[in-house]
Amino acid sequence: MTRDSSGERVFYFVAIRTPDLPGVHFGLMAGHRTAAGRLEGQLMSNVHHGSDLAPGFRILDGGDPGLPPTVPVFGYYVGPAARITSTVGGRTVQAHQVAWSENPDVVLFWFGLDDVRAPVG
Template sequence: MTEVDELRRVMRATERADRSGLDLAGIMREGRRVRRRRQVAGTGAVAVAVAALVIGIGAVARTRPPEPARPGPVASAPVVAATAAAGPSPTTTPGQAEPRPVGAVVGTGIRYGDDERVFYVVPVDVPELPGVTIGLVAGRRSPTGELTTDYLVNDVAGSDRRPGFHQIGYDPQGRVPSVTPVPTFGYFVGPAARIVGTVDGRQVEARLARWSEDPQLVIFWFDPGVLAPARPLDGIVARDARGRRL
């Protein structure tokens, strides 16, 4: 029923029986009632529309895929490679530990500021050389005991425990001055009491220290004041306690 039809119904209902006129007061009351009903109905429609909109938004929010997780830092495992020849030690990545010494660290008294030159044996892994399991490091030791590897030598054939001299290390800087020059060094397997090198016709004697894990393995080095680092030897011999050549 339209509003016009409703108004006509009201007019007929309030028309006086004597048809002398309309009941204006009744018509006004009925008109107000119709307006109130229309307003309430409109408000209800708006509320329903708003509720539907909210439900729709909620449905969209629930069906939206979750945000992908941010990938965290990937930790990479350090790789330790063993050299198969005399040369500088492999470069270590940040956070990678220095090779762990096997046995005691040998001090030399040679200093670079607060650091001391030291030598120590480390394990090496050369798959094609099963007889080579150790190498000799020329390193530095800080006042707090921290070790820094400067140079590593290991055998490139046979066994690292065969009698006699093994790989000899020379300063890798060569003729270029270094703030931490590496003395000429190496090791000998046998009852050596003296090790003497020859350079330019003169003899230079090495300093010795026996490896704590095997006294037959003798670590030797030449003091830089006696033999300049990187200076090649013309020859080298080892002698026992009785002076016999080994």
């Protein structure tokens, strides 16, 4: 992960329980881990219809320069994902990615701030 003025940049899944979204059980939080080890959320994103475990790209968010410090473009994909890329300015940029420890079919990904400045999907 990366560090900025607020601490270590982290992404983590959070439980969601709402009757309006029966197929949605979790969201993805972009935030920080402070020097004391406390998690502080900055931007949460979740699926707004259907199932959070439907195959394919489920969330793409971040890249908002209005959120100091800037949140990287991030999301998750459900299914086998050997490599997640985007094309920016004519060049291919590869995302950082890791399988979720609670469900390895869910792949968290994020792009470096210098590589992708806004959501591309």
